[in-house]
Amino acid sequence: MLEVGIRVVRGPDWKWGPQDDGEGHVGTVVELGRPGSATSPDKTVVVQWDSGAKTNYRVGYQGAYDLRVVDNAPIGVKHPNIICDGCKRQGIAGMRWKCTRCEDYDLCTICYMADVHDVNHVFQRFETANSVGEEMPPRIDGAKIQLRGIFVGAKVMRGPDWDWGNQDGGEGKTGRVIDIRGWDNESGRSVANVTWTGSGFTNVYRLGHKGKVDLKYVQASFGGFYYRDHLPVLGK
Ligand SMILES: [Zn+2]
Ligand SMILES: [Zn+2]
Structure with missing residues (x-):
């Protein structure tokens, strides 16, 4: 199971320090490696962390596994x-x-x-x-x-795939996540409902839906706990 949109946390072979903002912080797989690619080879994926950082990681590349699946809904x-x-x-x-x-x-x-x-x-x-x-x-x-990242209560701003004009009140403006929900029957826990602080405007934004991420956090929130060793290793 290797698809864009999967939500991940750091895994067993992680050696990348605080790129994820610390253990337990969540990201989204936004790109799959391709055989022959120099920047993003086979058995790697690109992760968009909820913090806004973006890097590629090993999911079987040279036998190493950097990530675990925290949610595949x-x-x-x-x-x-x-x-x-x-x-x-x-x-x-x-x-x-x-x-x-x-x-x-x-x-x-x-x-x-x-x-x-x-x-x-x-x-x-x-x-x-x-x-x-x-x-x-x-x-x-x-x-x-x-578990930390874009969950209810997180303070967020527009992120990498933002495509919604000035719904947020303009570049750099912040809002609060009031709900995490699914998109119809297509995907679960894949969009965040956000109220923008300046305008009071509320709408849903992609957080994994179709592998897109419209938001990043300014301040992460707590999303419950997980048992580290119970999560599947991504790519295994
Ligand atoms: Zn339940
Ligand atoms: Zn029982």
């Missing part, structure tokens, strides 16, 4: 017939987590990472609806990392 991954037993939402968006100890018990990523259900129970992770389930260690033993 923005590329449209879903499990249409599965209900999350945490938030009761029908049709899990993104990765699915299934308890191996309880009968027919599933969680979405948000609920799993928020410690819904017994943290001693072992879960299987289904990366997509076609994936084979992979068994995770129990969450009680996991290293828990704070």
Whole structure:
């Protein structure tokens, strides 16, 4: 699974210091490497960090993996017939987590990472609806990392793919994220609803939808936690 729009955090072979603004900060895959390309070779991807920084990373290049998938809902991954037993939402968006100890018990990523259900129970992770389930260690033993970036409450300004004139009130003006949501049935958690401080105008902007990123943060906000070793390594 390697597609533009996937939301990522630093991974096992990371050696790039604070390019991501520190562990737990989120970015979006915006470009895939191509065989023969000098600047962006095969088995690399370009990541647009929520901070606005942009660099390429190894996703199998020379056997190294710099990134993990923190959310694949923005590329449209879903499990249409599965209900999350945490938030009761029908049709899990993104990765699915299934308890191996309880009968027919599933969680979405948000609920799993928020410690819904017994943290001693072992879960299987289904990366997509076609994936084979992979068994995770129990969450009680996991290293828990704070997720940071463009989430509710973040202070943002126009970013790299901005294409919306002066909706923000002009270059350099800031706004607040009031919601992260999906775009129709196409993608989940892929756009941010922003109210611009100067004008009070509110609209949604791409945050992974179709691999585009309209925003960057001036001040990141807290997006919950994740278990580092439970996230899939991108490109593996
Ligand atoms: Zn849920
Ligand atoms: Zn259970």
